[in-house]
Amino acid sequence: xxxxxxxxxxxxxxxxxxxxxxxxxxxxxxxxxxxxxxxxxxxxxxxxxxxxxxxxxxxxxxxxxxxxxxxxxxxxxxxxxxxxxxxxxxxxxxxxxxxxxxxxxxxxxxxxxxxxxxxxxxxxxxxxxxxxxxxxxxxxxxxxxxxxxxxxxxxxxxxxxxxxxxxxxxxxxxxxxxxxxxxxxxxxxxxxxxxxxxxxxxxxxxxxxxxxxxxxxxxxxxxxxxxxxxxxxxxxxxxxxxxxxxxxxxxxxxxxxxxxxxxxxxxxxxxxxxxxxxxxxxxxxxxxxxxxxxxxxxxxxxxxxxxxxxxx
Amino acid sequence: xxxxxxxxxxxxxxxxxxxxxxxxxxxxxxxxxxxxxxxxxxxxxxxxxxxxxxxxxxxxxxxxxxxxxxxxxxxxxxxxxxxxxxxxxxxxxxxxxxxxxxxxxxxxxxxxxxxxxxxxxxxxxxxxxxxxxxxxxxxxxxxxxxxxxxxxxxxxxxxxxxxxxxxxxxxxxxxxxxxxxxxxxxxxxxxxxxxxxxxxxxxxxxxxxxxxxxxxxxxxxxxxxxxxxxxxxxxxxxxxxxxxxxxxxxxxxxxxxxxxxxxxxxxxxxxxxxxxxxxxxxxxxxxxxxxxxxxxxxxxxxxxxxxxxxxxxxxxxxxxxxxxx
Numbered sequence: 001x002x003x004x005x006x007x008x009x010x011x012x013x014x015x016x017x018x019x020x021x022x023x024x025x026x027x028x029x030x031x032x033x034x035x036x037x038x039x040x041x042x043x044x045x046x047x048x049x050x051x052x053x054x055x056x057x058x059x060x061x062x063x064x065x066x067x068x069x070x071x072x073x074x075x076x077x078x079x080x081x082x083x084x085x086x087x088x089x090x091x092x093x094x095x096x097x098x099x100x101x102x103x104x105x106x107x108x109x110x111x112x113x114x115x116x117x118x119x120x121x122x123x124x125x126x127x128x129x130x131x132x133x134x135x136x137x138x139x140x141x142x143x144x145x146x147x148x149x150x151x152x153x154x155x156x157x158x159x160x161x162x163x164x165x166x167x168x169x170x171x172x173x174x175x176x177x178x179x180x181x182x183x184x185x186x187x188x189x190x191x192x193x194x195x196x197x198x199x200x201x202x203x204x205x206x207x208x209x210x211x212x213x214x215x216x217x218x219x220x221x222x223x224x225x226x227x228x229x230x231x232x233x234x235x236x237x238x239x240x241x242x243x244x245x246x247x248x249x250x251x252x253x254x255x256x257x258x259x260x261x262x263x264x265x266x267x268x269x270x271x272x273x274x275x276x277x278x279x280x281x282x283x284x285x286x287x288x289x290x291x292x293x294x295x296x297x298x299x300x301x302x303x304x305x306x307x308x309x310x311x312x
Numbered sequence: 313x314x315x316x317x318x319x320x321x322x323x324x325x326x327x328x329x330x331x332x333x334x335x336x337x338x339x340x341x342x343x344x345x346x347x348x349x350x351x352x353x354x355x356x357x358x359x360x361x362x363x364x365x366x367x368x369x370x371x372x373x374x375x376x377x378x379x380x381x382x383x384x385x386x387x388x389x390x391x392x393x394x395x396x397x398x399x400x401x402x403x404x405x406x407x408x409x410x411x412x413x414x415x416x417x418x419x420x421x422x423x424x425x426x427x428x429x430x431x432x433x434x435x436x437x438x439x440x441x442x443x444x445x446x447x448x449x450x451x452x453x454x455x456x457x458x459x460x461x462x463x464x465x466x467x468x469x470x471x472x473x474x475x476x477x478x479x480x481x482x483x484x485x486x487x488x489x490x491x492x493x494x495x496x497x498x499x500x501x502x503x504x505x506x507x508x509x510x511x512x513x514x515x516x517x518x519x520x521x522x523x524x525x526x527x528x529x530x531x532x533x534x535x536x537x538x539x540x541x542x543x544x545x546x547x548x549x550x551x552x553x554x555x556x557x558x559x560x561x562x563x564x565x566x567x568x569x570x571x572x573x574x575x576x577x578x579x580x581x582x583x584x585x586x587x588x589x590x591x592x593x594x595x596x597x598x599x600x601x602x603x604x605x606x607x608x609x610x611x612x613x614x615x616x617x618x619x620x621x622x623x624x625x626x627x628x629x630x631x632x633x634x635x636x637x
Contacts, residue, residue: 122380124383
């Protein structure tokens with residue numbers, strides 16, 4: 001059985017379009033203060049945004065590495081254009097850093113080179129995970145949709161592969177060739193003027209009955225609710241999960257990382273941790289329904305009788 | 313170009329064969345296929361009979377096993393593949409790498425097609441599946457323009473099949489958990505999207521409200537025809553406006569682009585709709601077959617009557633046209 005303290009934390013890539021200086025300073029602070037072991041950086045959602053962070057990439061990598069963090073370079077979640085494939089291929093050729101595959105094309109390009117698998121690749125069972133490991137995957141972040149029953153099966157069958165789960169953040173639910181975000185502001189993707197940059201934590205999508213439901217992030221659709229597996233960390237560790245992914249939201253991610261470390265280390269109990277997390281990220285309700293094989297939007301309180309509740 | 317037609321029932325299968333389909337695709341009555349709806353799909357015996365009928369008429373049968381294998385229950389999918397092979401399926405349509413690896417190893421002679429659910433959207437991805445699993449055909453995602461398809465065709469080592477008519481996913485297929493976020497049931501895991509079991513209609517004043525799980529998907533004022541609450545085709549509030557945030561309730565129709573698709577190197581045209589009745593299948597297949605056999609200038613009039621059969625009677629060329637994005 002893995003000790004809770006032997007676990008590690010991964011900071012996922014920033015999915016949203018942040019102002020370039022904000023993106024840089026965010027990572028500087030992560031480097032200096034956050035108890036995360038590795039940081040995934042790079043544009044993941046839309047290739048049109050790539051140029052924004054490029055001027056700061058080198059200094060961010062250096063700052064993170066000086067602080068002892070492992071840097072992993074992210075790749076695009078949906079690759080359709082020539083220049084997008086080319087960019088991944090070139091990165092694979094020149095980069096000395098570990099890369100993360102988020103799409104089939106990256107899997108092809110990274111074959112036989114050590115790499116990680118991001119939560120946007122469909123790994124639903126052990127045979128698929130085994131296949132990816134045989135092609136060079138060293139760590140696999142399982143999809144947010146996966147219920148605990150499946151996580152347990154996969155980790156039990158493949159104890160030598162490092163598995164990670166998506167423990168904090170709005171859930172990446174869908175990606176499209178069409179940009180609903182641009183369309184909502186009267187633009188189309190090819191002429192978007194980067195309006196997604198106006199919504200650093202996503203643009204809320206409410207139902208016609210004013211229920212908070214989803215959020216738009218460029219071509220990506222994320223959940224309104226924020227996944228949190230703080231209450232489930234002990235079960236996941238017991239099942240052999242070695243690492244937990246924190247997906248950046250527009251909140252104090254250093255505090256979010258510290259809180260997860262404290263719950264893993266046993267210095268804060270899970271219930272107190274959840275209460276604190278609700279304060280740290282008050283913009284959205286917490287949800288853990290996917291883990292419990294229920295609707296992804298619901299929160300299942302573990303302390304009582306596993307009662308599922310819909311967000312208010 | 314081949315015409316690939318849907319069949320959700322043995323009756324629809326017969327209609328598709330009789331109407332001139334080059335191949336009919338279908339699935340078993342369980343969670344192994346992405347149209348796992350009540351009352352649809354085939355038992356082993358029904359598939360045996362269907363394949364025999366198709367073979368007599370010179371039509372191929374493709375069996376879709378295109379959900380992702382549930383961890384610990386992989387045997388259900390392996391058994392599905394074994395039975396489909398034994399029953400003489402001309403191709404298996406697969407999405408899960410683990411299942412592709414299993415089929416490629418166990419049945420190296422079996423034709424393997426990559427399902428749209430695998431989301432292979434570029435040459436690197438497609439060639440990876442060709443090299444790793446000897447995939448012979450890829451069903452392309454409905455996220456590409458015709459120019460994209462032409463470029464992909466020049467750079468891959470297998471055939472291309474594209475959707476030309478029927479339902480339209482706005483999101484990259486096989487990469488969408490919107491349905492399970494609201495209902496707990498997803499295309500990838502359960503073979504359903506926005507399932508009827510979670511749909512409710514209620515009256516609110518003069519309006520009809522459609523709900524999926526706990527969420528309102530649409531409200532229809534009196535006099536407006538109410539549609540099915542497929543999550544991505546709902547009306548939502550964004551900032552100060554409301555409307556169809558992702559896509560209108562339209563269906564796909566790119567039959568006007570047949571020549572361009574042919575020039576792009578497309579080998580097969582696919583009709584969506586395993587959930588449709590046999591009359592629909594018969595009408596759509598026979599009309600499209602006639603259109604394919606006609607000179608381009610005569611196609612428009614033949615295809616016009618298909619429009620009346622589309623969802624909401626409104627159609628789009630979707631991502632095939634660049635401005636859709």
